[in-house]
Amino acid sequence: DPIIKITGQVKKDGAYYFGPYPNVYAAEETVHFIQKVFPLRRCHGYQGRPCLYYHLGQCLGCCFKEVPEEEYAVQTKRIKSFLNGNTAQVKKQLTARMERAAGQLEFERAAEIRDQLHYIEVTVEKQKIISNDKTPRDLFNFYLDKGWLSIQVFFIRQARLMKREKRLFPVV
Numbered sequence: 630d631p632i633i634k635i636t637g638q639v640k641k642d643g644a645y646y647f648g649p650y651p652n653v654y655a656a657e658e659t660v661h662f663i664q665k666v667f668p669l670r671r672c673h674g675y676q677g678r679p680c681l682y683y684h685l686g687q688c689l690g691c692c693f694k695e696v697p698e699e700e701y702a703v704q705t706k707r708i709k710s711f712l713n714g715n716t717a718q719v720k721k722q723l724t725a726r727m728e729r730a731a732g733q734l735e736f737e738r739a740a741e742i743r744d745q746l747h748y749i750e751v752t753v754e755k756q757k758i759i760s761n762d763k764t765p766r767d768l769f770n771f772y773l774d775k776g777w778l779s780i781q782v783f784f785i786r787q788a789r790l791m792k793r794e795k796r797l798f799p800v801v
Contacts, residue, residue: 630670630691631701633663633708645705647712649786658748666719667708669701716749723749763788776800 635656639646650656664671664687671682672692682688689696689704711719727742768783778800784792 630696631705632670633660635660645709649789649791652751655748655751658745662745662748663708663711667704667711669704669708720746720749773800 635653636646648656668682668687668689670691671688672680674692676692678693679690680688680692683690683692689700723742723746727739727746730736730739730742766783766785768785770781772779776799778798780796780798782794783790784794
């Protein structure tokens, strides 16, 4: 049964990998969100009875019944689309739920939904793709002008600009 999890290594095992994500906490919160919105397997094997996650709507029920492969295919397609950056529909639904909660004076619930929206934006936001190959690179460059030295370092992982460091030094 397919599951969603955070890993630090990419293996050639037929699984789908997304990332890298620079903010691990936001990635973990997004995984929790995905597990709530797009349920897959949350329990640990066949138990002969529905698990708590099934009752909460966060598990497809492989703990007590055979789940058709087509049902998993639909969910994995939705999750892949979401992690590829197609978040507009989910963000629209969350925004409506947040506004409804705030309108009903459920401010804690509205704040929780606001935080989920933030984690989605931080984790799944489009990253600028700057090369065609997946070779990890660190690019260094400098510029000297009017007594100042500017040094910039670009950290590129899986063809995406992950981070940029810049420093300015006086030259005497």
